Amino acid sequence: TGIKRVRPGSVVVTYQGDGDLAAIGTAEIIHAANRGERITTIFVNNAIYGMTGGQMAPTTLPGQVTSSCPFGRDVDNAGFPIRMSEILAGLPGAVYITRTQALDPGGTRKTKKAIKLAIQSQLAGLGFSMVEVLATCNTNWRMDPLEAIQWAKTNMVSYFELGDKKITDEVAALKTRG
Numbered sequence: 673t674g675i676k677r678v679r680p681g682s683v684v685v686t687y688q689g690d691g692d693l694a695a696i697g698t699a700e701i702i703h704a705a706n707r708g709e710r711i712t713t714i715f716v717n718n719a720i721y722g723m724t725g726g727q728m729a730p731t732t733l734p735g736q737v738t739s740s741c742p743f744g745r746d747v748d749n750a751g752f753p754i755r756m757s758e759i760l761a762g763l764p765g766a767v768y769i770t771r772t773q774a775l776d777p778g779g780t781r782k783t784k785k786a787i788k789l790a791i792q793s794q795l796a797g798l799g800f801s802m803v804e805v806l807a808t809c810n811t812n813w814r815m816d817p818l819e820a821i822q823w824a825k826t827n828m829v830s831y832f833e834l835g836d837k838k839i840t841d842e843v844a845a846l847k848t849r850g
Contacts, residue, residue, distance in 0.1 A: 673709050683794060684711040691721040694730035694756050701760070708765025708799035712790045715756065715802055718809040719828060726812030730754045733827055738812070753831060757804045761838035767799035769837040773806040773829060775821050792846050801843075806832055 676684045693701050693715050704711065720738055721727040727740040731753045735744040745753075761769040770786050773779040783805055790801035806828050810820035839847070 673704055673707075673711065676709060676711050680710075683791065685791070686711060686713045688713060688715055689722065690715070690717045690719065690729045690731040690756075691724070694754050698730075701756070702763070705760045705766045705800040705802070706763045708767070710794050710797055710799060711801075712787075712794045713800075713802040714787060714790075715804040716807050717756075717804055717828075717832065718807045719753070720809050720812050722809040722812055726809070731756075731832075733831055736827075755832060757802065757832075757837045760800075760802060763800075765800050766802070766838055767840045768793045768801040768843045769804075770802075770839070771804040771806065771832060771834050771837065773824070773834060775806065775808070775824050775829075789843065789847055793843050796842070796846060798840065798842050804832070806834075 675682060688697065701713065717731050719729060719731045719733055719736060721729050725739050728738040728745055728750065732738055732745045733753055734747050737744050741750065757769050757771045760766050768790055772783040772786050774783050783803065786803045790803050793801045806824060808820035808824050810817050813820050813823065815823060
């Protein structure tokens, strides 16, 4: 936010994981979206704290095993996974919120198009945009890469439904122009 306000002509992109965006940075992302900050956020959701040892994240699925919940996430104890895209889509300053996946070539192509549209929205000065990308963390999931991709497609995509959560008319017009 600070960089965009000091240098309004700059393109500002944040790249955040689920532990950052949906935990320690929750207040900041909600208020940035609510204010309509003209920045683009790429939110990588791998349902785990991937860089600190594989602990449960706010997006860890019910029953999913992590280093801090070795018997799986218990929603009675830890609550439900947070769907950040749906939360941010309800805020007036958000103009484009979408969820994609980087689990196969088709999903990766759609993710690339979504990121392009999010940056175009910023360049047009329309407001806050975010692309949530479902991804794997096969190391901390303790799965081989192919097993992790299949697990994510079966479990993550059913809980975190893909697609646009919010797209204003102005952003939709940018999308049709390509």
